Amino acid sequence: MHEVALAEGMLRIVEDAARANAASRVHTVLVELGALAHVEPDALAFCFDAVTRGGVADGAKLEIVRTPGAAWCMPCSVRVPLERLGDECPRCGSYQLQVVEGDAMRVREIGIA
Numbered sequence: 001m002h003e004v005a006l007a008e009g010m011l012r013i014v015e016d017a018a019r020a021n022a023a024s025r026v027h028t029v030l031v032e033l034g035a036l037a038h039v040e041p042d043a044l045a046f047c048f049d050a051v052t053r054g055g056v057a058d059g060a061k062l063e064i065v066r067t068p069g070a071a072w073c074m075p076c077s078v079r080v081p082l083e084r085l086g087d088e089c090p091r092c093g094s095y096q097l098q099v100v101e102g103d104a105m106r107v108r109e110i111g112i113a
């Protein structure tokens with residue numbers, strides 16, 4: 001399950017930020033999750049809960065904001081919105097698409113005390 005690795009990566013970012021700000025507790029973590037990332041939000045939340053236990057972010061609320069995906073359609077030579085991986089081009093129906101946005105996850109905000 002690669003959500004575990006992602007959650008551990010998030011935890012490192014969160015702990016670094018907490019340390020840099022001399023925070024004793026992290027109460028919220030806001031992450032952006034692209035619509036085309038191979039990540040299950042529920043699984044990510046579950047893993048985040050598990051890896052933060054006992055640390056500075058124990059009990060922190062994880063907020064996941066989904067960001068839209070986009071791809072470059074080769075036949076159309078334009079950028080098109082893409083809701084899911086495996087979807088076809090909404091303009092021409094082609095599957096010759098290259099994902100250009102929405103396949104990543106990043107920590108956007110960390111609420112500390």
Ligand SMILES: [Zn+2]
Nearest residue numbers: 073076089092
């Ligand atoms: Zn197209």
